[in-house]
Amino acid sequence: MKLGFPPVAAGVIARRRVAMKILEKFDADSIALKTVTKLRAEFGSGPVELDIPGRTVVVVLDPDDASNILDDTPARFTAANREKRSALAPFQPRGLLISNDRARRSRRPVNEAALETPETLHSMARPFATAIDEEMSSFVVESRRNPEFDAGQFTSVWWCAVRRITLGDAARDDSSLTDALWTLRTAGNWSYFFPNRHRLRDRFFDGLYNYAENVEENSLLAALDSRARGAATDPVGQIPHWLFAFDAAGIATIRAFALLVTHPEQMAEARREIDGADPKSPHPLPFLRSCVLESLRLWPTTPTILRDSVVDTYWGDDRMKIRSGSAFLIYTPAFHRDTHTLDYADSFLPSVWLDGRAESQRGFLPFSSGPAGCPGRNIALFAASTALAQLVAGFGNYRLTSTPQLTPSYPMPATFDHFGLNFSS
Protein backbone atom coordinates (compact mmCIF):
# COMPACT_ATOMS: atom_id res chain seq x y z
CA MET A 1 0.00 0.00 0.00
CA LYS A 2 1.65 3.21 -1.14
CA LEU A 3 -0.02 5.46 1.40
CA GLY A 4 2.17 4.39 4.30
CA PHE A 5 5.41 5.02 2.45
CA PRO A 6 6.29 8.72 2.73
CA PRO A 7 5.56 9.32 6.41
CA VAL A 8 7.25 6.09 7.43
CA ALA A 9 10.32 6.55 5.24
CA ALA A 10 10.72 10.18 6.28
CA GLY A 11 10.48 8.97 9.85
CA VAL A 12 7.25 8.85 11.82
CA ILE A 13 9.26 10.04 14.82
CA ALA A 14 12.44 11.60 13.44
CA ARG A 15 12.97 13.04 10.00
CA ARG A 16 15.93 11.48 8.24
CA ARG A 17 18.18 13.49 5.98
CA VAL A 18 18.75 10.97 3.18
CA ALA A 19 15.16 9.75 3.15
CA MET A 20 13.85 13.32 2.92
CA LYS A 21 16.10 14.08 -0.09
CA ILE A 22 14.95 10.98 -1.95
CA LEU A 23 11.31 11.54 -1.04
CA GLU A 24 11.51 15.12 -2.28
CA LYS A 25 13.00 13.94 -5.58
CA PHE A 26 9.99 11.74 -6.20
CA ASP A 27 7.56 14.20 -4.60
CA ALA A 28 6.55 11.15 -2.58
CA ASP A 29 3.69 12.76 -0.67
CA SER A 30 1.93 13.42 -3.95
CA ILE A 31 1.80 9.63 -4.47
CA ALA A 32 0.10 9.24 -1.10
CA LEU A 33 -2.29 12.08 -1.89
CA LYS A 34 -3.24 10.44 -5.19
CA THR A 35 -3.79 7.17 -3.36
CA VAL A 36 -6.18 8.86 -0.94
CA THR A 37 -8.07 10.40 -3.88
CA LYS A 38 -8.39 6.92 -5.44
CA LEU A 39 -9.57 5.42 -2.14
CA ARG A 40 -12.19 8.15 -1.80
CA ALA A 41 -13.35 7.55 -5.39
CA GLU A 42 -13.63 3.82 -4.75
CA PHE A 43 -14.94 3.70 -1.17
CA GLY A 44 -16.52 7.11 -0.55
CA SER A 45 -15.55 9.00 2.55
CA GLY A 46 -15.87 6.16 5.07
CA PRO A 47 -12.79 4.74 6.78
CA VAL A 48 -11.00 2.03 4.79
CA GLU A 49 -9.63 -1.07 6.47
CA LEU A 50 -6.23 -2.19 5.19
CA ASP A 51 -5.40 -5.83 5.08
CA ILE A 52 -2.12 -6.07 6.98
CA PRO A 53 -1.24 -9.43 8.55
CA GLY A 54 -1.62 -9.33 12.34
CA ARG A 55 -2.92 -5.76 12.50
CA THR A 56 -6.08 -3.97 11.49
CA VAL A 57 -5.13 -0.55 10.14
CA VAL A 58 -7.90 1.83 9.17
CA VAL A 59 -7.27 4.84 6.93
CA VAL A 60 -9.53 7.76 7.81
CA LEU A 61 -10.69 9.56 4.67
CA ASP A 62 -13.18 12.05 6.07
CA PRO A 63 -12.09 15.19 7.99
CA ASP A 64 -15.11 14.98 10.33
CA ASP A 65 -14.28 11.35 11.18
CA ALA A 66 -10.67 12.39 11.85
CA SER A 67 -11.71 15.24 14.09
CA ASN A 68 -14.27 13.08 15.94
CA ILE A 69 -11.65 10.38 16.58
CA LEU A 70 -9.32 13.01 18.07
CA ASP A 71 -12.17 14.45 20.16
CA ASP A 72 -12.96 10.93 21.43
CA THR A 73 -9.40 10.46 22.73
CA PRO A 74 -8.81 8.97 25.28
CA ALA A 75 -12.41 7.75 25.87
CA ARG A 76 -12.75 5.58 22.72
CA PHE A 77 -9.32 5.92 21.11
CA THR A 78 -5.92 5.99 22.78
CA ALA A 79 -3.04 8.22 21.69
CA ALA A 80 -0.74 5.52 23.11
CA ASN A 81 -1.05 3.56 19.89
CA ARG A 82 0.98 0.33 19.66
CA GLU A 83 3.45 1.51 16.97
CA LYS A 84 3.97 4.86 18.71
CA ARG A 85 4.61 3.18 22.05
CA SER A 86 7.31 1.03 20.58
CA ALA A 87 8.88 3.96 18.69
CA LEU A 88 8.79 6.46 21.56
CA ALA A 89 9.49 4.24 24.57
CA PRO A 90 13.29 4.21 23.97
CA PHE A 91 13.58 7.91 24.72
CA GLN A 92 10.40 9.03 26.44
CA PRO A 93 9.00 6.06 28.35
CA ARG A 94 7.04 8.33 30.73
CA GLY A 95 6.01 10.90 28.14
CA LEU A 96 2.41 12.04 28.05
CA LEU A 97 1.76 10.86 24.49
CA ILE A 98 2.28 7.18 25.28
CA SER A 99 0.88 7.29 28.82
CA ASN A 100 -1.91 4.98 29.85
CA ASP A 101 -5.23 6.48 30.92
CA ARG A 102 -4.34 6.70 34.59
CA ALA A 103 -0.94 8.36 34.13
CA ARG A 104 -2.45 10.67 31.46
CA ARG A 105 -4.88 12.01 34.06
CA SER A 106 -2.00 13.46 36.09
CA ARG A 107 0.48 14.21 33.27
CA ARG A 108 -1.81 16.07 30.88
CA PRO A 109 -2.83 18.84 33.37
CA VAL A 110 0.81 19.30 34.39
CA ASN A 111 1.91 19.61 30.74
CA GLU A 112 -0.87 22.13 30.12
CA ALA A 113 -0.09 24.14 33.26
CA ALA A 114 3.66 24.34 32.62
CA LEU A 115 3.29 25.11 28.90
CA GLU A 116 0.36 27.48 29.63
CA THR A 117 -1.44 25.86 26.71
CA PRO A 118 -4.16 28.47 26.00
CA GLU A 119 -1.86 31.50 26.28
CA THR A 120 -0.55 33.17 23.13
CA LEU A 121 2.36 34.49 25.20
CA HIS A 122 3.73 32.30 28.01
CA SER A 123 4.42 34.10 31.29
CA MET A 124 8.14 33.46 30.60
CA ALA A 125 7.86 34.82 27.07
CA ARG A 126 10.16 37.76 27.86
CA PRO A 127 13.23 35.70 28.87
CA PHE A 128 12.45 33.27 26.04
CA ALA A 129 12.35 36.16 23.54
CA THR A 130 15.68 37.41 24.93
CA ALA A 131 17.25 33.96 24.46
CA ILE A 132 15.99 33.75 20.86
CA ASP A 133 17.10 37.32 20.15
CA GLU A 134 20.62 36.75 21.51
CA GLU A 135 21.09 33.54 19.53
CA MET A 136 19.51 34.78 16.32
CA SER A 137 21.08 38.25 16.24
CA SER A 138 24.62 36.88 16.55
CA PHE A 139 23.72 34.30 13.87
CA VAL A 140 22.56 37.11 11.57
CA VAL A 141 25.77 39.13 12.13
CA GLU A 142 27.96 36.02 11.57
CA SER A 143 26.08 34.82 8.49
CA ARG A 144 25.97 38.20 6.78
CA ARG A 145 29.76 38.04 6.50
CA ASN A 146 29.22 35.34 3.88
CA PRO A 147 27.00 35.53 0.82
CA GLU A 148 24.89 32.56 1.87
CA PHE A 149 23.60 30.43 4.72
CA ASP A 150 21.81 27.11 4.93
CA ALA A 151 19.22 25.33 7.05
CA GLY A 152 21.91 23.39 8.93
CA GLN A 153 23.45 26.60 10.27
CA PHE A 154 20.06 27.88 11.35
CA THR A 155 19.30 24.55 13.04
CA SER A 156 22.45 24.70 15.22
CA VAL A 157 21.47 28.15 16.44
CA TRP A 158 17.87 27.09 16.93
CA TRP A 159 18.98 24.27 19.25
CA CYS A 160 21.05 26.67 21.39
CA ALA A 161 17.88 28.73 21.90
CA VAL A 162 15.72 25.63 22.50
CA ARG A 163 18.11 24.24 25.14
CA ARG A 164 18.10 27.61 26.91
CA ILE A 165 14.30 27.86 26.83
CA THR A 166 13.72 24.29 27.92
CA LEU A 167 16.55 23.58 30.37
CA GLY A 168 18.17 26.95 31.11
CA ASP A 169 21.22 28.92 29.98
CA ALA A 170 23.62 26.29 31.36
CA ALA A 171 22.37 23.87 28.68
CA ARG A 172 23.08 26.25 25.78
CA ASP A 173 26.07 24.34 24.44
CA ASP A 174 25.07 20.87 25.58
CA SER A 175 24.67 19.54 22.07
CA SER A 176 25.70 16.06 23.27
CA LEU A 177 22.36 15.87 25.12
CA THR A 178 20.27 16.74 22.08
CA ASP A 179 22.50 14.58 19.83
CA ALA A 180 21.79 11.63 22.14
CA LEU A 181 18.08 12.40 21.85
CA TRP A 182 18.41 12.44 18.06
CA THR A 183 20.10 9.04 18.04
CA LEU A 184 17.42 7.58 20.32
CA ARG A 185 14.70 9.08 18.12
CA THR A 186 16.24 7.68 14.96
CA ALA A 187 16.36 4.25 16.59
CA GLY A 188 12.67 4.89 17.29
CA ASN A 189 11.98 4.92 13.55
CA TRP A 190 13.36 1.40 13.31
CA SER A 191 12.03 0.35 16.66
CA TYR A 192 10.92 -3.02 15.38
CA PHE A 193 14.45 -3.86 14.23
CA PHE A 194 16.84 -2.09 16.67
CA PRO A 195 17.73 -3.34 20.11
CA ASN A 196 17.07 -0.66 22.72
CA ARG A 197 20.05 1.53 23.30
CA HIS A 198 20.09 1.33 27.09
CA ARG A 199 23.45 2.91 27.78
CA LEU A 200 22.78 5.92 25.59
CA ARG A 201 19.35 6.32 27.16
CA ASP A 202 20.86 6.20 30.65
CA ARG A 203 23.41 8.85 29.69
CA PHE A 204 20.66 11.02 28.20
CA PHE A 205 18.48 10.79 31.32
CA ASP A 206 21.48 11.35 33.63
CA GLY A 207 22.08 14.59 31.71
CA LEU A 208 18.45 15.64 32.11
CA TYR A 209 18.45 14.87 35.85
CA ASN A 210 21.56 17.05 36.28
CA TYR A 211 19.59 20.01 34.96
CA ALA A 212 16.58 19.02 37.08
CA GLU A 213 18.72 19.03 40.23
CA ASN A 214 19.80 22.61 39.55
CA VAL A 215 16.66 24.11 38.05
CA GLU A 216 17.25 27.52 36.46
CA GLU A 217 14.45 30.02 36.76
CA ASN A 218 12.99 31.26 33.48
CA SER A 219 13.13 27.82 31.86
CA LEU A 220 10.34 25.40 30.97
CA LEU A 221 11.96 22.99 33.43
CA ALA A 222 11.28 25.55 36.19
CA ALA A 223 7.68 25.92 34.99
CA LEU A 224 7.30 22.15 35.14
CA ASP A 225 9.03 21.88 38.51
CA SER A 226 6.60 24.31 40.10
CA ARG A 227 3.53 22.52 38.73
CA ALA A 228 4.39 18.83 39.00
CA ARG A 229 2.29 17.09 41.62
CA GLY A 230 1.82 13.41 42.35
CA ALA A 231 4.14 10.43 42.01
CA ALA A 232 3.01 9.38 38.53
CA THR A 233 3.64 12.75 36.91
CA ASP A 234 7.39 12.22 36.42
CA PRO A 235 8.23 15.80 35.40
CA VAL A 236 11.67 14.99 33.96
CA GLY A 237 10.02 12.26 31.90
CA GLN A 238 8.06 14.95 30.03
CA ILE A 239 11.16 16.81 28.85
CA PRO A 240 12.34 14.45 26.05
CA HIS A 241 9.08 14.99 24.16
CA TRP A 242 9.31 18.74 24.67
CA LEU A 243 12.86 18.84 23.33
CA PHE A 244 12.13 16.73 20.28
CA ALA A 245 8.92 18.64 19.59
CA PHE A 246 10.90 21.87 19.27
CA ASP A 247 12.63 20.26 16.30
CA ALA A 248 9.33 20.45 14.43
CA ALA A 249 9.04 24.15 15.26
CA GLY A 250 12.53 24.79 13.82
CA ILE A 251 11.64 22.90 10.64
CA ALA A 252 8.40 24.88 10.28
CA THR A 253 10.34 28.14 10.80
CA ILE A 254 12.96 27.59 8.11
CA ARG A 255 10.31 26.37 5.65
CA ALA A 256 8.18 29.44 6.44
CA PHE A 257 11.23 31.59 5.69
CA ALA A 258 11.69 29.78 2.34
CA LEU A 259 8.03 30.54 1.60
CA LEU A 260 8.42 34.21 2.50
CA VAL A 261 11.57 34.85 0.42
CA THR A 262 9.77 33.40 -2.60
CA HIS A 263 6.49 35.27 -2.05
CA PRO A 264 7.16 39.03 -2.24
CA GLU A 265 3.64 40.10 -1.26
CA GLN A 266 3.71 38.07 1.95
CA MET A 267 7.29 39.14 2.67
CA ALA A 268 6.18 42.79 2.50
CA GLU A 269 3.42 42.01 5.01
CA ALA A 270 5.91 40.25 7.30
CA ARG A 271 8.25 43.25 7.19
CA ARG A 272 5.34 45.56 8.05
CA GLU A 273 4.54 43.43 11.09
CA ILE A 274 8.04 43.56 12.55
CA ASP A 275 8.74 47.16 11.61
CA GLY A 276 9.76 49.03 14.79
CA ALA A 277 9.12 46.05 17.11
CA ASP A 278 11.78 45.50 19.80
CA PRO A 279 13.07 41.94 19.15
CA LYS A 280 13.96 41.48 22.85
CA SER A 281 10.30 41.89 23.83
CA PRO A 282 7.70 39.20 23.22
CA HIS A 283 5.14 39.96 20.51
CA PRO A 284 2.09 37.99 19.34
CA LEU A 285 3.13 38.46 15.65
CA PRO A 286 -0.16 37.17 14.20
CA PHE A 287 0.97 37.35 10.57
CA LEU A 288 4.27 35.53 11.15
CA ARG A 289 2.40 32.93 13.22
CA SER A 290 0.05 32.40 10.32
CA CYS A 291 3.09 31.93 8.05
CA VAL A 292 4.36 29.18 10.38
CA LEU A 293 0.89 27.61 10.43
CA GLU A 294 0.80 27.74 6.64
CA SER A 295 4.20 26.04 6.50
CA LEU A 296 2.73 23.33 8.75
CA ARG A 297 -0.42 23.06 6.63
CA LEU A 298 1.58 22.62 3.44
CA TRP A 299 4.19 20.31 5.00
CA PRO A 300 2.92 18.98 8.33
CA THR A 301 5.77 17.79 10.55
CA THR A 302 3.44 15.11 11.96
CA PRO A 303 1.71 13.98 8.76
CA THR A 304 0.49 10.75 10.31
CA ILE A 305 -1.56 10.85 13.50
CA LEU A 306 -2.21 7.42 14.94
CA ARG A 307 -4.87 6.26 17.38
CA ASP A 308 -5.83 2.76 18.56
CA SER A 309 -9.49 2.15 19.31
CA VAL A 310 -10.18 0.90 22.85
CA VAL A 311 -13.78 -0.13 22.12
CA ASP A 312 -15.55 -1.60 19.08
CA THR A 313 -16.55 1.28 16.80
CA TYR A 314 -19.35 1.48 14.18
CA TRP A 315 -19.17 3.45 10.93
CA GLY A 316 -21.46 4.65 8.17
CA ASP A 317 -25.16 4.15 7.56
CA ASP A 318 -24.79 0.35 7.68
CA ARG A 319 -22.90 0.64 11.02
CA MET A 320 -19.86 -1.31 9.85
CA LYS A 321 -18.09 -2.66 12.93
CA ILE A 322 -14.35 -2.14 13.39
CA ARG A 323 -13.13 -4.07 16.35
CA SER A 324 -11.43 -2.65 19.41
CA GLY A 325 -7.62 -2.51 19.17
CA SER A 326 -7.55 -1.39 15.52
CA ALA A 327 -5.09 1.32 14.46
CA PHE A 328 -6.65 4.44 12.90
CA LEU A 329 -4.33 6.34 10.58
CA ILE A 330 -5.05 10.01 9.96
CA TYR A 331 -2.89 11.23 7.07
CA THR A 332 -3.26 14.99 7.45
CA PRO A 333 -1.98 16.11 3.99
CA ALA A 334 -5.09 14.40 2.61
CA PHE A 335 -7.12 17.17 4.28
CA HIS A 336 -4.61 20.04 4.24
CA ARG A 337 -4.02 19.62 0.49
CA ASP A 338 -7.43 18.53 -0.71
CA THR A 339 -7.66 20.22 -4.12
CA HIS A 340 -11.29 19.09 -4.44
CA THR A 341 -12.45 21.19 -1.51
CA LEU A 342 -9.83 23.96 -1.16
CA ASP A 343 -9.04 26.43 -3.93
CA TYR A 344 -5.85 27.38 -2.04
CA ALA A 345 -4.78 23.77 -1.29
CA ASP A 346 -1.33 24.08 -2.88
CA SER A 347 -0.76 27.82 -2.41
CA PHE A 348 0.96 29.74 0.37
CA LEU A 349 -1.87 31.80 1.83
CA PRO A 350 -1.23 32.82 5.46
CA SER A 351 -4.42 34.90 5.49
CA VAL A 352 -6.53 31.72 5.76
CA TRP A 353 -5.31 31.46 9.39
CA LEU A 354 -6.47 35.00 10.09
CA ASP A 355 -9.83 35.24 8.35
CA GLY A 356 -11.54 32.11 9.75
CA ARG A 357 -11.11 29.93 6.65
CA ALA A 358 -8.62 27.57 8.35
CA GLU A 359 -10.63 27.52 11.55
CA SER A 360 -13.67 26.23 9.67
CA GLN A 361 -11.69 23.22 8.37
CA ARG A 362 -11.96 20.35 10.86
CA GLY A 363 -9.31 18.49 8.88
CA PHE A 364 -6.55 21.08 9.42
CA LEU A 365 -4.61 19.28 12.11
CA PRO A 366 -0.97 20.43 12.20
CA PHE A 367 -1.11 20.24 16.00
CA SER A 368 -3.75 17.49 16.12
CA SER A 369 -6.81 18.45 18.20
CA GLY A 370 -9.02 17.31 21.06
CA PRO A 371 -7.99 16.30 24.59
CA ALA A 372 -4.64 14.86 23.38
CA GLY A 373 -3.95 17.70 20.93
CA CYS A 374 -0.61 19.49 21.22
CA PRO A 375 -0.34 21.33 24.56
CA GLY A 376 2.81 23.08 23.26
CA ARG A 377 1.11 24.68 20.25
CA ASN A 378 1.31 28.25 21.52
CA ILE A 379 4.85 28.02 22.82
CA ALA A 380 5.96 26.44 19.53
CA LEU A 381 4.26 29.17 17.50
CA PHE A 382 5.76 31.83 19.76
CA ALA A 383 9.33 30.50 19.43
CA ALA A 384 8.96 29.91 15.69
CA SER A 385 7.44 33.31 14.87
CA THR A 386 10.01 35.11 17.06
CA ALA A 387 12.90 33.38 15.26
CA LEU A 388 11.19 33.97 11.90
CA ALA A 389 11.00 37.70 12.69
CA GLN A 390 14.80 37.70 13.07
CA LEU A 391 15.27 35.83 9.79
CA VAL A 392 13.02 38.35 8.02
CA ALA A 393 14.84 41.30 9.63
CA GLY A 394 18.30 39.89 8.88
CA PHE A 395 17.85 38.15 5.53
CA GLY A 396 14.59 39.52 4.12
CA ASN A 397 16.32 40.43 0.84
CA TYR A 398 17.88 36.95 0.37
CA ARG A 399 16.90 34.44 -2.30
CA LEU A 400 16.15 30.75 -2.01
CA THR A 401 18.97 29.14 -4.00
CA SER A 402 18.32 25.45 -3.36
CA THR A 403 15.89 23.35 -5.39
CA PRO A 404 13.00 22.89 -5.66
CA GLN A 405 12.30 26.55 -6.18
CA LEU A 406 9.01 27.84 -4.83
CA THR A 407 7.01 30.37 -6.81
CA PRO A 408 3.58 31.91 -6.26
CA SER A 409 2.54 30.91 -9.78
CA TYR A 410 3.12 27.16 -9.28
CA PRO A 411 1.61 24.73 -6.76
CA MET A 412 3.82 24.18 -3.72
CA PRO A 413 5.49 20.73 -3.91
CA ALA A 414 3.88 18.01 -1.83
CA THR A 415 7.26 17.07 -0.31
CA PHE A 416 9.78 19.76 0.68
CA ASP A 417 13.12 18.70 2.13
CA HIS A 418 14.03 21.25 4.80
CA PHE A 419 17.54 19.83 5.32
CA GLY A 420 18.74 21.06 1.92
CA LEU A 421 17.49 24.67 2.09
CA ASN A 422 20.03 27.29 1.06
CA PHE A 423 19.71 31.08 0.90
CA SER A 424 21.94 33.73 -0.79
CA SER A 425 22.16 37.49 -0.74
Ligand code: HEM
Ligand atom coordinates in the same frame (compact mmCIF):
# COMPACT_ATOMS: atom_id res chain seq x y z
C1 HEM B 1 5.65 23.18 15.36
C2 HEM B 1 5.84 22.47 16.46
C3 HEM B 1 4.93 21.38 16.92
C4 HEM B 1 4.03 20.63 16.21
C5 HEM B 1 3.71 20.70 14.72
C6 HEM B 1 3.40 19.73 17.14
C7 HEM B 1 2.42 18.81 16.79
C8 HEM B 1 1.89 17.90 17.68
C9 HEM B 1 0.96 16.87 17.30
C10 HEM B 1 0.44 16.63 15.88
C11 HEM B 1 0.68 16.17 18.41
C12 HEM B 1 -0.23 14.95 18.50
C13 HEM B 1 0.59 13.72 18.24
C14 HEM B 1 -0.21 12.46 18.25
O1 HEM B 1 -1.35 12.43 18.69
O2 HEM B 1 0.35 11.45 17.78
C15 HEM B 1 1.41 16.75 19.50
C16 HEM B 1 1.38 16.29 20.80
C17 HEM B 1 2.14 16.82 21.81
N1 HEM B 1 2.96 17.91 21.75
FE1 HEM B 1 3.34 19.02 20.13
N2 HEM B 1 3.92 19.94 18.39
C18 HEM B 1 4.85 20.94 18.30
C19 HEM B 1 5.60 21.48 19.33
C20 HEM B 1 5.50 21.12 20.65
C21 HEM B 1 6.26 21.69 21.72
C22 HEM B 1 7.29 22.82 21.54
C23 HEM B 1 5.92 21.03 22.85
C24 HEM B 1 6.41 21.23 24.26
C25 HEM B 1 7.29 22.13 24.63
C26 HEM B 1 4.95 20.02 22.49
C27 HEM B 1 4.38 19.13 23.36
C28 HEM B 1 3.52 18.12 22.99
C29 HEM B 1 3.04 17.09 23.91
C30 HEM B 1 3.41 16.95 25.38
C31 HEM B 1 2.18 16.27 23.16
C32 HEM B 1 1.41 15.05 23.66
C33 HEM B 1 -0.01 15.47 24.01
C34 HEM B 1 -0.86 14.34 24.56
O3 HEM B 1 -0.59 13.17 24.29
O4 HEM B 1 -1.81 14.66 25.29
N3 HEM B 1 4.71 20.12 21.14
N4 HEM B 1 2.15 17.81 19.03
